[in-house]
Amino acid sequence: MSHAPQRKIPATYMRGGTSKGTFFRLDDLPQSAQTPGDARDALLLRVVGSPDPYGKQTDGMGGATSSTSKIVIVSKSKQPGHDVDYLFGQVAIDKAFVDWSGNCGNLSSAVGSFAVTSGLIDHNLIPQNGTIAVHIWQTNISKTIIAHIPITNGEVQETGDFELDGVTFPAAEVKLDFMDPAADIFPTGNVVDELMLPNDESLGLLAGKRLRATMINAGIPTIFVNAEDIAYDGCELQDAINNDDNALIMFEALRAYGALHMGLINHIDEAAGRQHTPKIAFVSPPKKYIASSGKVIDKSDTNLLVRALSMGKLHHAMMGTAAVAIGVAAAIPGTLVNLAAGGGDCQRVTFGHPSGTLTVGANVTREGDDWHVTKASMSRSARVLMEGWVRVPV
Helix, strand or coil: CCCCCEEEEEEEEEEECCEEEEEEEHHHCCHHHCCCCHHHHHHHHHHHCCCCCCCCCCCCCCCCCCCCCEEEEEEECCCCCCCEEEEEEEECCCCCCEECCCCCHHHHHHHHHHHHHCCCCCHHHCCCCEEEEEEEEECCCCEEEEEEEEEECCEECCCCCECCCCCCCCECCEEEEEECCCCCCCCCCCCCEEEECCCCHHHHHHCCCEEEEEEEEECEEEEEEEHHHHCCCCCCCHHHHHCCHHHHHHHHHHHHHHHHHHCCCCCHHHHHHCCCCCEEEEEECCCCEECCCCCEECHHHCCEEEEEEECCEECCCCCHHHHHHHHHHHHCCCCHHHHHCCCCCCCEEEEEECCEEEEEEEEEEEECCEEEEEEEEEEECEEEEEEEEEEEEC
16 A cells, blocks of 8 residues: 655744744745645644644644644735735644634744745845844734844844743844734724623623623734623633633633624624634733742732633733733723723733733824724744744645
8 A cells, every 4th residue: 555755845833922833935835725725724734733632733733722733824925015924823723723813913023033034035125233124914914013123143133131921031022013903993882891691501600690891903802801700810820710611611602702792703603613813801900929930920010910811721921912902902091901900091011911921012092082003012032943844744
């Protein structure tokens, strides 16, 4: 019996922020996978090692968490004023599903570096020493990201002393500007909505109750609720949520009803096919707590606390796109995020997450009854972990 050899595809495995993913140049993919569709999804699922009923992704590049089950495809940009187009795929672990509905803010910090090192940026534009601003068109959400990539001796500088909570080792700082990150900021027209939840047993103690929520579309569609309204204190680490099946069911149900209220889906059942968006998060005023690393986060270290779920699990730190949503919501008076931060002018906040803290800023202006966000900014780091070829069974 003859067996076909594995397919060999050029690829780079990178960390960006608190995430990891497999990066491809679009024109390095097989012809059948260079356009959206089942062939592309099937290939990328096999690259990552999904679907895996064991939940380990042992036979692929994935790391069995939402933060490490990711794919990035980069190409020279077709958009005027941009260097590269960046397409992100969030790969389900135990299902044959790739969600293309949103961006990954963490991996955004690696896209600029990848663009430079993989030859997608004109060599004449790269300084010998200094910083290059890579203009990225985020294809999933049709938005611009500017990544400020440090260059030393004509090459991307990856090492440095910038520390990012949730990442063990220091690296070079990559500053990110998410330009005009929100179109219809509040899909419902309200900074705070009152959700009348149905008598759905999956909602647990929230069934049949009213719940205040800020639903915002900035960075990534996100639903914010108060920790105390759902019987949490805002200091929770991963095990407190991820080891509680009833809690995970409740959060997923709440996310689904919020998505329906935001107009992202037309029927509650559609939420299962849109796992990457919206995100669900809970906020609280600052408190002292111990981060997952053992680091003590004092009350004075933060403006507020935020915990967010990604792909059905509490994130170990914070998704970059959700950090954009936090920054924008904090800057707009009256949102639950702004109120948790003490209210008033909060155009730059430091929030506590399970791994530590993160600072994010947003330039927000009001025009009549409408809010406009010029940009949201934060710093991350990124580096190449491995480069060469990924092998995929045909």
